[in-house]
Amino acid sequence: MGKFKLCLLTLQSWTFVTDFMLASLATPRVFFPIIGGRPLGIFIKLGITVPVQLYVGFGCFGAMVASIILSFLYRHQVTVNQDNILKCNRWFQICVMIMNYVILSNALLPALFTSPDSQLATKIEILRNEACPAKDLLHPDSYVLQSSVDRLFPYFCGLVVFVGCQCAFMGLHCSWILFFSTLTTKLSKKTRKMQAKLLVALVAQLAIPTTLCYCPMAYFAITTLVDHYWQLGYWICTGTGILSSLFTIGVCWFIMNKHTLKQKTWRKLEYQIIFIRVALDFLISIISIPTFIIRAFLFLDLEVVPFDVFFMIGVVSISLVEMRSYLAVVIAIERVLATVFPIKFWKYRKGSANIAIVGFVLTTGCSVPIVMFYICELRLSSIIGCNNNICAYPPAYLTYRFLSTIIFSSFNAFFSGILCLKLFCLILKRTDVSTDLRRANLISLTDELSSLVFEILPSLISSALGVTNVGPALGVSRQLARAVEATVMAKLMG
Template sequence: MRVDATHNCALDIMSNPQEIARLLAEPTNYTYNELSLIGSSCQHIHIPRLTEAEYVFYLHLITLLSAIVTAIAIYCIIFQSAPSMGKFKLCLLTLQSWTFVTDFMLASLATPRVFFPIIGGRPLGIFIKLGITVPVQLYVGFGCFGAMVASIILSFLYRHQVTVNQDNILKCNRWFQICVMIMNYVILSNALLPALFTSPDSQLATKIEILRNEACPAKDLLHPDSYVLQSSVDRLFPYFCGLVVFVGCQCAFMGLHCSWILFFSTLTTKLSKKTRKMQAKLLVALVAQLAIPTTLCYCPMAYFAITTLVDHYWQLGYWICTGTGILSSLFTIGVCWFIMNKHTLKQKTWKKLEYQMILLRVFFDVLTSITSGVYFLSSMFTLSYSEVIPFDVSFMIGLISSSLIEMRSYLAVVIAIERSCATIFSIHFFRYRKKVPNISIIGFIITMGIALCVVMFWYCELKLPLKEGCTNFNCAAPTCYQDYHAVSKTVYSSLNALFSGILCIKLVSLSWTHRNIQSDLRKANLLSLTDGLSTLTFELFPAMLFTKGIVDFNSIGPVFGVLRQIGRAVEATVMAKLM
């Protein structure tokens, strides 16, 4: 894409040192005006979102969270894992260590701000303040990431070699395994060298050429710390695709072969039932350990990188987001129906006080999943066939779904409070809990759901038909409704997290003193903690991040609803396993 002739003429003066100095003196925190080198046509793309200070703060916060999670993971691997894991502990420790080093490097030491779709960026971290050059930071950063990927291959290789029989042709000797891993570490740790060796000789000339040809480049592209790694993606794109295939083929082959041996093959008789079960659990744990960060981190990063390079307004993101929401809704409905059928019609678990509110939550999960799935589906039809299903219809379905979700969220708070009281004041709780009828709790949560509709149509005075240009509920909802919903969400999410934290501390203290907990009480507590963790991960944290405008809702789709539905699917799976 090239800019218009007027813009090109204006950019011809970029080679003037005084003009460059003037441009560098302007604010560089995503702010654009008529005096900037970016034309007014870019206002809809480059809007004020995050200042550099906020961006650096968030990345440093990621480092802190990564340090806490890494410390817990290392403690669990060393002291809480079974002795039968053997040397696999070393593989996990290596992977966890390189993961933290990569997080620390990217989030604190380098802290890059990437200039998509330009293959370049500007470091804002500790290294640039120490005077370390950008090429060195790139090499170290990608080297750490490559070592982390090689550690993943090491984990798969160990699992594969432990699983296959001694007489299998794929059973390798120790020295061959060492050579394979050395090759992976060397190749992947130095994967960026071809890009560094072929980087532009003159950074200033390359930046000026980009300004002449790119419609909406980053505002601080001419900053002395900014660095352009490649002027075009065409040269090294096949090389990096080959690296992805190289890593993917190794992990996929070893993972699929292990799965065949452990789950499907009837020819393997040398593995006892106990050993087979243990190896299967370890393989599933390894796959889950990779699937979670890949799904929640690397896939979104890859999507934003690819779609930005292709087109700023590629609608594939909307279809992926909405399709994921529909699949998550169907999965949640199936699992929750299984739980309801098993524990209400067959086992009569609902008669136990510990499970009554939890099973009511499952019932609300079914209702919210149905309405959410219908909303996602209607949104897709509205986007393609607005004359058949107007957006007003999708909006009303979304409002009904939001009301049910509000009821379910406050029910989760009630469960968290109930579980905390049951664990801390167990004798008094069961004495007085029976005096509180469930119908009063149901009335409270229904009232909180109806309040959303009252705020929408009475306080905010919403009128139909709605304004054009929105493709999801959050975009079309009035500002006063969003403010009320944000406060409400903060209240129930914070209360859920607070009482879940109290419950977690109490359970840890009971475990530390080796006190036994009744089986039903323990299961109910774990189910409540699962909901609290899901609310924190899939609702509270995304809400805090998205309110800063980092994600464009108009192009991505119903992000909040999809993330929430994924959380419900995870909860339902854990619940089915625990119960």
């Protein structure tokens, strides 16, 4: 607890310095939507140049953000057990924090090094193009940091992702350990309760200023800088998709690490195909993160990645999703046979290898590029002005995709219905079922239920209501389904 007080003291100190810098020392007047402004504080009276003020001000803000990461890192390392793979030694933690402080404190250097050489020429150019420029734009103390946002906007977005991923991962992992995981058996109930309160206090301490201060500032800055209509639904969907992808990656890795490397649960026939599904969810979630990020840049008319590359990433993602969908059908069929004909099924199942199932699943994934590029004869070079995969798909491929969706959805619904009826009969008869069989059945039913709630129903609702322009809503919904399935599986497996 004493060391955590030092972390909080460091955070509060840098917060005070940052506030004092903004309110008194620099007191900037920002010329939105221009990336520039004029300082009105004490420093300009003392003759300190504007670039130095910018460097010091953003350096203080970066140190404050690094102190936030320090608080999360300390809470994370205190919470995890000694035998956990994420338990780091002291020197590694020091190196991580030095890296964060150095990177974030000097985050503005690329912008300063690429600032316009001639401030006067840049200001005159702004006066020519800007409809309503600031009155004191030509004042000697005014400073234009960048003439355009396009050059450094991806860089600062990368910094936001860099900070957000660290805090989100450590915060979610601490929450998982304190509230859900069985890895904390070494902690007493009182200790766990105290750790949970400290984590909640840390999150609350950061959430209040972020919600009341930094989020409105970021909202105002982005809407003016990107000069684009702000579609809140799009950004909510994109942010949710990225967070759910990160969460799914963490849970899937936890499942694979615990039940394949440590406990060797994969040797049981009931779980072998299910673990293949977990591996596919892990890969799909990894690919989903750059997909969501690239879509956001395309939405802002910033072509950071060529559309050809983005399209091929989408093809890989669709192939994995296709494999996962048909694998869910195989799991549903296996669960029905294992429940209805348990003795005969396991007699033949033990003598058969999984290679046939893996081969079938790989075939369904390989069929996507084959149908798209060879049968439908798609040529990426002929696509002009397209920033979404759907507008690039040939009509024949969309028909194939529609029929494929109907096939695996129908099979899933049919066999899941049979499994539900059989389980209901077993409950009425009060038949004893093995723990592994019951877990596998519940995992399969969770898969089908999440597909219904997060995939089929949103598609029907959006089609019926004509809901558009809310970003990758259906993709995010599917990713949420995978997150729910992974969480339920981790809970059931124990």
